[in-house]
Amino acid sequence: MIKLHLPYPPSGWDLYDGWGAKRRLSPTYKKWRTDAGYFIKAPSAPIDKPFALYVALRRQNMRQDLDNRSKAILDCLQHYGVIKNDNLCERLTMCWDSELPAECVVIVQVCEEGMAT
Structure with a gap:
């Protein structure tokens, strides 16, 4: 299990600028990803x-x-090497919580076989 305290993530609408071949990471997302990187210690x-x-x-x-x-x-987790690929995410649980120690708390946990049954 990996637990991270991150800055508040940008909206999906704010991740990219442009369309098609001109699509690039937005300055907002670049800054957030850089800031989040200071809080991420990737596993070996x-x-x-x-x-x-x-x-x-x-x-x-x-x-x-x-x-x-x-x-x-x-x-961001993929970019910093915490996960190999985000397509391996089999379960995503999100909630609002006003009592958090950080703006965003993330827990990554390897799935146990048979969790869905």
Whole structure:
């Protein structure tokens, strides 16, 4: 199990600028990913098995959607070598929590066989 305290992730709408061949990471996402990197200590080898991701966020306002924060988190974990590929995520649990010690708490855990049964 890996537990991380990260800065509040950007919305999925704020991750990229441009379309098609001109699509690039946005400055907002680049800054967040760099800032998040200071809090991430990658394991000696990335998780290369199916895993579960648990995310708790401290809600900043009532207009925000919980679900569109997951893309930034998963891509960041892959970028810093915590996970081999975000397509290995078999379970994603997210919630709002006003009592968190950080803006975003992430737990990555290798799935046990038969968890879904």
